[in-house]
Amino acid sequence: MSKRVLTTESGAPVADNQNSASAGIGGPLLLQDQHLLEKLARFNRERIPERVVHARGSGAYGYFEVTDDVTDFTHAGFLSTVGKRTEVFLRFSTVADSLGGADAVRDPRGFAVKFYTEQGNYDLVGNNTPVFFIKDPIKFPDFIHSQKRDPFTGRQEPDNVWDFWAHSPEATHQVTWLMGDRGIPASYRHMNGYGSHTYQWTNAEGEAFFVKYHFKTNQGVRSLSSEQAAELAGRNPNSHQTDLLQAIERGVNPSWTLHVQVMPAADAAEYRFNPFDVTKVWPHRDYPLRRVGRLVLDRNPDNVFAEVEQAAFSPNNFVPGIGPSPDKMLQGRLFAYADAHRYRLGVNHTLLAVNAPKATTAQNYGRDGFMASNATSQGRAAKNYEPNSYDGPTETGRALSAPLAVTGYTGTHEAPQHTKDDDFFQAGELYRLMSSEERSRLVANIAGGLAQVSRDDVIEKNLAHFHAADPEYGRRVEEAVHALHED
Numbered sequence: 001m002s003k004r005v006l007t008t009e010s011g012a013p014v015a016d017n018q019n020s021a022s023a024g025i026g027g028p029l030l031l032q033d034q035h036l037l038e039k040l041a042r043f044n045r046e047r048i049p050e051r052v053v054h055a056r057g058s059g060a061y062g063y064f065e066v067t068d069d070v071t072d073f074t075h076a077g078f079l080s081t082v083g084k085r086t087e088v089f090l091r092f093s094t095v096a097d098s099l100g101g102a103d104a105v106r107d108p109r110g111f112a113v114k115f116y117t118e119q120g121n122y123d124l125v126g127n128n129t130p131v132f133f134i135k136d137p138i139k140f141p142d143f144i145h146s147q148k149r150d151p152f153t154g155r156q157e158p159d160n161v162w163d164f165w166a167h168s169p170e171a172t173h174q175v176t177w178l179m180g181d182r183g184i185p186a187s188y189r190h191m192n193g194y195g196s197h198t199y200q201w202t203n204a205e206g207e208a209f210f211v212k213y214h215f216k217t218n219q220g221v222r223s224l225s226s227e228q229a230a231e232l233a234g235r236n237p238n239s240h241q242t243d244l245l246q247a248i249e250r251g252v253n254p255s256w257t258l259h260v261q262v263m264p265a266a267d268a269a270e271y272r273f274n275p276f277d278v279t280k281v282w283p284h285r286d287y288p289l290r291r292v293g294r295l296v297l298d299r300n301p302d303n304v305f306a307e308v309e310q311a312a313f314s315p316n317n318f319v320p321g322i323g324p325s326p327d328k329m330l331q332g333r334l335f336a337y338a339d340a341h342r343y344r345l346g347v348n349h350t351l352l353a354v355n356a357p358k359a360t361t362a363q364n365y366g367r368d369g370f371m372a373s374n375a376t377s378q379g380r381a382a383k384n385y386e387p388n389s390y391d392g393p394t395e396t397g398r399a400l401s402a403p404l405a406v407t408g409y410t411g412t413h414e415a416p417q418h419t420k421d422d423d424f425f426q427a428g429e430l431y432r433l434m435s436s437e438e439r440s441r442l443v444a445n446i447a448g449g450l451a452q453v454s455r456d457d458v459i460e461k462n463l464a465h466f467h468a469a470d471p472e473y474g475r476r477v478e479e480a481v482h483a484l485h486e487d
Contacts, residue, residue, distance in 0.1 A: 137332020
């Protein structure tokens with residue numbers, strides 16, 4: 001029986017649903033990729049009014065203080081001087097569940113920081129894991145559909161979860177993180193945060209570097225077992241929200257130390273694996289952590305809806321000295337996050353207090369739209385076009401970051417192959433770093449979910465991924481799944 005052809009919403013056949021169109025192999029993504037934009041734009045509009053992902057969140061205000069000189073790598077103003085402080089808002093969240101879900105669940109955690117800098121707001125949108133499940137944004141709507149409630153049964157289905165992972169071997173590394181001991185943080189205060197993606201820093205001389213962000217909790221990492229989490233979620237679904245609120249109210253202000261890994265731009269092309277692949281980490285022996293500063297949360301929001309639920313983060317909110325990399329997932333999110341907020345909160349969401357710049361003033365020619373107010377009018381006689389002869393705001397002519405070199409033909413391309421690229425090696429390394437007790441819990445967590453899958457071929461595909469990561473890893477998961485089936 002011939003397979004049905006996947007098409008766009010206008011009925012055109014889709015040639016490639018695994019790779020976004022880019023400017024040459026490894027280059028930035030193209031606005032002409034109608035299939036990618038259609039998928040992301042439609043996905044952003046699937047739910048109202050809560051977020052499609054990261055719906056359940058908590059947040060707090062605080063500050064970021066520079067402790068170490070990083071001006072050799074970036075000319076970003078908020079990082080320019082040791083001792084300089086910048087106000088921040090940090091939103092934590094779960095990913096898959098709805099606004100009414102419990103905090104203590106096995107799920108990645110969002111870790112989104114808004115820096116209210118003097119050069120505009122800088123948003124760093126990350127997670128509590130340094131990697132992600134997929135490496136191309138064209139697969140993101142499909143991935144989330146597989147993890148969310150099934151449209152027929154109305155519940156999360158193991159068949160959907162593991163079927164997608166079975167066909168996405170690049171997810172093996174993140175699955176190993178998620179099912180390991182750090183898969184359920186004891187609180188938001190006791191987990192690390194990561195930028196996850198690769199970003200570009202540019203110094204005053206125009207030299208470009210690629211960086212990864214690591215926020216290390218100063219409270220120490222603490223996590224829950226599956227049994228502890230199930231008990232806590234049933235007893236207090238708001239456990240993490242309550243912990244964060246009460247800690248700050250009693251003056252126990254949580255903090256994180258920010259480190260970065262810095263890669264000279266010239267290293268990227270010849271590195272042994274693709275450094276822009278968000279399913280992989282950079283080994284610290286190659287690019288050690290460099291301390292940057294300290295992030296402290298010291299003030300709770302006055303209104304959770306106004307300040308946490310309406311907080312909007314977009315990874316395309318850069319400031320001079322910081323920019324994007326060719327990381328495909330990041331490239332897709334540069335569009336998708338901002339578009340989601342325009343849909344969910346309206347085109348004027350940047351005027352809300354939590355989203356508006358605090359250390360500078362936004363000046364542009366945006367006008368009208370949903371929830372327009374005097375704040376969008378820019379004065380009675382202000383012109384709404386540029387260039388003009390009426391002293392309106394003008395361009396600087398100075399790029400925020402260094403240009404990215406591109407070459408090759410447009411089209412959908414698989415990621416460029418480096419000498420050590422594969423989807424399993426780092427998952428195996430992570431497994432081998434674990435203690436025997438950690439390995440046992442990891443195996444039990446994976447088997448508990450995989451054993452619920454109804455199709456043997458899906459189970460076998462997933463087992464093959466764990467075998468490829470490490471023979472012992474695969475064998476133990478396979479034995480555990482078979483034992484659960486026999487029970």
